[in-house]
Amino acid sequence: MSIYDTLNDMQREAVFHTEGPLLILAGAGSGKTRVITHRIAYLIEEKSVNPWNIMAITFTNKAAGEMRERVDGIVGFGSESIWVSTFHSTCVRILRRYIDRLGYGNSFTIYDSDDQKSLMKSVCKKLNIDTKKYKEKNILSQISKAKNDFISPEQYALNNQNDFSKKIIVQAYKSYQEQLKSNNALDFDDLLVKTVELFKGNPDILEQYQERFRYIMVDEYQDTNTVQFRLISMLASKYKNLCVVGDDDQSIYKFRGANINNILDFEKVFPDAKVIKLEQNYRSTQNILNAANEVIKNNKERKSKKLWSDKEQGDKITVKTLENGFMEADYIVSQIKKLKEEKGYKYSDFACLYRTNAQSRAIEERLVSASIPYKLVGGVNFYQRKEIKDILAYLKTIDNGMDDLAVRRIINIPKRGIGATTVEKIQSYADTKGYSFYDSLKQEECIEALGRSGTKVKNFAGFIQMLRTKKNYMSIRELTNEILETTGYLEELRLEGTDEAKDRISNIEELISKIADYEENTENPELSGFLEEVALIADIDSLDENSDYMILMTVHSAKGLEFPVVFMCGMEDGLFPGYMSINSEDPSDMEEERRLCYVAITRAMERLFILSARQRMLHGETQYNRPSRFLGEIPSELIAGSRDNVKRGMSAKDIMETMGRKETRRISKPSDRSMAKPIFESKAFEARQFKVKKADGLDYGQGDRVKHIKFGTGTVVAINDGGRDYEVTVEFDSVGVKKMFASFAKLKKV
DNA sequence: CCATCCACGTTTTTT
DNA sequence: ACGTGGATGG
Numbered sequence: 127m128s129i130y131d132t133l134n135d136m137q138r139e140a141v142f143h144t145e146g147p148l149l150i151l152a153g154a155g156s157g158k159t160r161v162i163t164h165r166i167a168y169l170i171e172e173k174s175v176n177p178w179n180i181m182a183i184t185f186t187n188k189a190a191g192e193m194r195e196r197v198d199g200i201v202g203f204g205s206e207s208i209w210v211s212t213f214h215s216t217c218v219r220i221l222r223r224y225i226d227r228l229g230y231g232n233s234f235t236i237y238d239s240d241d242q243k244s245l246m247k248s249v250c251k252k253l254n255i256d257t258k259k260y261k262e263k264n265i266l267s268q269i270s271k272a273k274n275d276f277i278s279p280e281q282y283a284l285n286n287q288n289d290f291s292k293k294i295i296v297q298a299y300k301s302y303q304e305q306l307k308s309n310n311a312l313d314f315d316d317l318l319v320k321t322v323e324l325f326k327g328n329p330d331i332l333e334q335y336q337e338r339f340r341y342i343m344v345d346e347y348q349d350t351n352t353v354q355f356r357l358i359s360m361l362a363s364k365y366k367n368l369c370v371v372g373d374d375d376q377s378i379y380k381f382r383g384a385n386i387n388n389i390l391d392f393e394k395v396f397p398d399a400k401v402i403k404l405e406q407n408y409r410s411t412q413n414i415l416n417a418a419n420e421v422i423k424n425n426k427e428r429k430s431k432k433l434w435s436d437k438e439q440g441d442k443i444t445v446k447t448l449e450n451g452f453m454e455a456d457y458i459v460s461q462i463k464k465l466k467e468e469k470g471y472k473y474s475d476f477a478c479l480y481r482t483n484a485q486s487r488a489i490e491e492r493l494v495s496a497s498i499p500y501k502l503v504g505g506v507n508f509y510q511r512k513e514i515k516d517i518l519a520y521l522k523t524i525d526n527g528m529d530d531l532a533v534r535r536i537i538n539i540p541k542r543g544i545g546a547t548t549v550e551k552i553q554s555y556a557d558t559k560g561y562s563f564y565d566s567l568k569q570e571e572c573i574e575a576l577g578r579s580g581t582k583v584k585n586f587a588g589f590i591q592m593l594r595t596k597k598n599y600m601s602i603r604e605l606t607n608e609i610l611e612t613t614g615y616l617e618e619l620r621l622e623g624t625d626e627a628k629d630r631i632s633n634i635e636e637l638i639s640k641i642a643d644y645e646e647n648t649e650n651p652e653l654s655g656f657l658e659e660v661a662l663i664a665d666i667d668s669l670d671e672n673s674d675y676m677i678l679m680t681v682h683s684a685k686g687l688e689f690p691v692v693f694m695c696g697m698e699d700g701l702f703p704g705y706m707s708i709n710s711e712d713p714s715d716m717e718e719e720r721r722l723c724y725v726a727i728t729r730a731m732e733r734l735f736i737l738s739a740r741q742r743m744l745h746g747e748t749q750y751n752r753p754s755r756f757l758g759e760i761p762s763e764l765i766a767g768s769r770d771n772v773k774r775g776m777s778a779k780d781i782m783e784t785m786g787r788k789e790t791r792r793i794s795k796p797s798d799r800s801m802a803k804p805i806f807e808s809k810a811f812e813a814r815q816f817k818v819k820k821a822d823g824l825d826y827g828q829g830d831r832v833k834h835i836k837f838g839t840g841t842v843v844a845i846n847d848g849g850r851d852y853e854v855t856v857e858f859d860s861v862g863v864k865k866m867f868a869s870f871a872k873l874k875k876v
Numbered sequence: 877c878c879a880t881c882c883a884c885g886t887t888t889t890t891t
Numbered sequence: 892a893c894g895t896g897g898a899t900g901g
Contacts, residue, residue: 186890214891238891314891349890382889482887484892504889538877545877579877662891682888704887722888745886746892 129200133157133164140369140402141165144173144341147362147396148369149389153433154418154728155409155688158371162343163196165369166208169341170201177204179340183358184212185349187663189686193345209339213354215662217317224324224331230310233654235522235529236661237306237313240510242266244531245309248553249301255294265298272299273315274351274383276322279303309530309562318353325360336364346686347372347392351383359395368396374429375422378682378722380714390429407433407728409688411440413764414734418727421759425717433728442766444735447753451485451696451742455492458693461735462498462676465691473499476676477689479726481702484744485695486678499675504683509660513619513630514637518660520609521602524593525653527564530556534563537586540613544586548579564590602653603641610634681726692730697738698751723756736760825875832856832873839876 130138137157140150141164152158162182169175182197184190194210201208209216218236226232237245246262249255255265272282279300286292306312312320325332342362344350347370350358362368370392377386393399407415415435422428448454458478465471478489483504493500508514516539522532534553538544555575556566566572567587573580589612597605610616616634619627644659645651677689681702696702703719710716727734738753826832826842833839840858854873857863 212891236891317891379889381887484886487892507889541878543877547877680888701887706887718888743892 134406136402136404137161141168143400144169146366147399149392149399149401150371151429151431152371152373152404153407153431155407156404157408162371163200166197167200175341177207181209181339182343183216184345187212214317217321220321227328228320228324235311237311241531242313245305246302249298249305253297253301260294265295268295269299270315273319274353276353276356310528318357322353322356332360335361340365341367344370348374348377348389349379349384350388352385355388375721376725378718378725380718403431405431405433407435409731411437411732413440413442414730417443417760417764418724420761421756422724424759425720427717441733443764445757445765447738447740449740451488451739454695454737454739455489459492459496471691473674473676475690478678478693478695479681479684480695481681483680489678500678501675503677503679511633513634521653522657523590524597525657528562530563540615540618542586543582544579548576551576601645602656603638603645606638606641681722684729685725688729688731690731691733693735693737694726695737697736697754699754700751702754831876833876
């Protein structure tokens with residue numbers, strides 16, 4: 127009995143096919159990660175491939191982490207030398223080594239979208255671009271599109287030389303790239319573009335990586351864009367052992383550059399490619415699967431496949447239309463209570479999926495009043511929060527003053543009396559002299575030109591210099607505390623005392639925990655290393671498996687997950703599918719929405735609720751939508767009878783029409799204000815319930831034996847109340863003495 | 877230089 | 892409805 131016996135025939139075929147290009151079309155819930163991990167094990171164990179020669183590439187850190195874990199679990203010896211990472215961190219690793227060949231410094235910084243925006247702002251200023259007519263965001267998205275298609279500024283200019291309306295974009299693109307280069311910075315798209323450029327211009331480097339990555343596996347292949355495709359096809363072109371896994375029906379990221387043709391045309395690009403379809407679904411009941419199949423069938427641009435399952439028929443799908451968004455939320459609450467009571471479900475078995483983040487509010491509100499614990503996924507990114515960016519900007523400036531944006535960000539935070547005019551003067555001095563912004567601060571000549579503000583600027587430069595000295599003997603955590611104390615940043619927030627300020631403080635505490643974690647778990651913790659890690663991390667994957675709460679998130683972020691009970695909320699034309707796709711000329715936009723719907727349906731394992739509201743508050747006005755057109759694509763025999771809207775023998779299409787008629791009814795009633803007003807501050811609630819906070823009391827004390835998730839068991843040596851959190855010193859049996867924050871370490875008494 | 881007011885725009889999201 | 896960002900006046 128080998129590990130491969132647990133696979134089905136198709137899965138096994140995919141695992142055993144190790145040489146040459148391979149396309150695995152893996153339907154939702156068909157066990158694709160299992161296939162990838164088993165394939166890696168097979169390569170090593172049966173084909174004697176050196177783990178060093180294997181690369182598995184994903185999109186998100188989370189996916190990479192999960193893959194790593196599962197690979198480690200199945201591959202015994204040598205699993206650590208398998209390269210498991212995201213596209214972006216792969217590129218960073220390569221570029222850190224060789225980007226000097228493209229004329230950049232190897233210690234380049236990575237700009238996130240906020241950085242991009244402020245850079246573009248200064249580009250527009252320089253080029254006298256009217257940002258009323260051409261929004262920075264807009265220009266950036268066009269540039270991003272070009273980069274995703276591997277079109278250089280020069281090429282872009284050629285392609286659009288007769289298009290007057292693109293003239294601005296052409297100029298902006300060129301100047302933007304120049305600015306990035308002079309800041310020694312790359313944006314996220316550049317990471318990929320520059321790596322491909324590097325390989326194109328330097329066959330020796332390319333060959334070195336081709337030799338290293340002899341077996342390449344790409345997960346979620348349907349989400350790749352053109353540059354990513356070029357990157358992997360260059361790497362694979364020597365040995366041709368490229369295995370891509372994906373599902374064209376789950377391609378939902380066209381809006382951010384994913385090129386669905388990468389998967390649809392794989393066989394054309396690699397004519398000798400083997401194609402294997404995984405169609406057995408291990409997740410959902412027949413009814414749910416059938417509904418998904420029937421919906422997705424309406425798409426033209428797809429590879430035909432039909433998911434099947436040997437699971438039972440299961441419960442029928444519940445389709446319900448409520449009066450408004452709040453009643454929709456009430457309905458969800460009542461169903462959760464009922465299912466929990468009658469069927470013994472836990473909160474964590476439920477998920478609420480919606481098309482737009484704005485929909486979460488109404489649901490949150492009702493969950494709070496019903497005391498149902500929930501976790502909201504998505505929204506504002508942790509590392510994009512103002513306070514976090516401020517602190518990181520300080521750290522970046524201390525680490526190296528190369529990042530102009532970081533320096534400019536904090537030069538007047540907290541208020542030092544250095545305003546926009548002064549900053550502009552310094553910038554133009556820097557520009558004419560070719561100095562970096564920070565270096566200019568240290569030039570006497572520059573300071574003098576500033577007159578009265580000169581002293582303030584000088585003080586600032588001195589302050590940074592002082593922190594730089596401290597960096598040499600302080601840990602990153604101490605350094606951060608030093609920044610927070612000496613700038614008075616924290617004090618300012620404390621004095622403010624608002625819920626929002628408290629929220630920010632707890633975010634800062636969380637950042638400190640992350641720093642502490644980095645320092646505890648890294649061989650040679652370095653400030654630059656920490657900043658690097660942080661630059662490529664997007665979300666706080668603080669999913670606490672132990673606690674029992676339901677999940678709220680957009681359909682997009684639900685991809686790859688599964689839940690016993692799924693509520694699809696706001697299934698209304700105009701919302702899901704969204705306006706944009708309904709009004710779009712391009713029929714493929716509607717197909718993308720349909721795929722999104724397919725993703726949502728296939729998240730459900732046992733029970734699926736599809737909900738819509740007759741009226742809904744959106745952008746401050748009440749809208750009247752009819753139920754989603756996708757509902758009409760689900761055969762009525764899969765839908766449970768419901769007196770309100772589904773009568774037996776009435777097709778889903780009829781129902782839709784019935785609902786549609788109501789749309790025309792004029793509703794004169796002004797919206798009930800008490801209903802529209804949020805009863806509580808959801809943010810505050812969230813903070814109180816779910817954010818990391820100082821433990822009220824520890825259930826262990828000095829001398830107790832405790833268990834840590836990474837370090838194993840140990841004895842508590844000391845506990846210090848550090849104000850924000852307890853700092854616990856533990857002597858671990860295997861790894862020795864470690865200091866850590868109690869709220870972060872999650873020590874368990876044994 | 878800073879505080880305050882108003883206009884704008886608002887799918888989806890990763891890195 | 893609501894938050895962000897730019898313009899305006901003190």
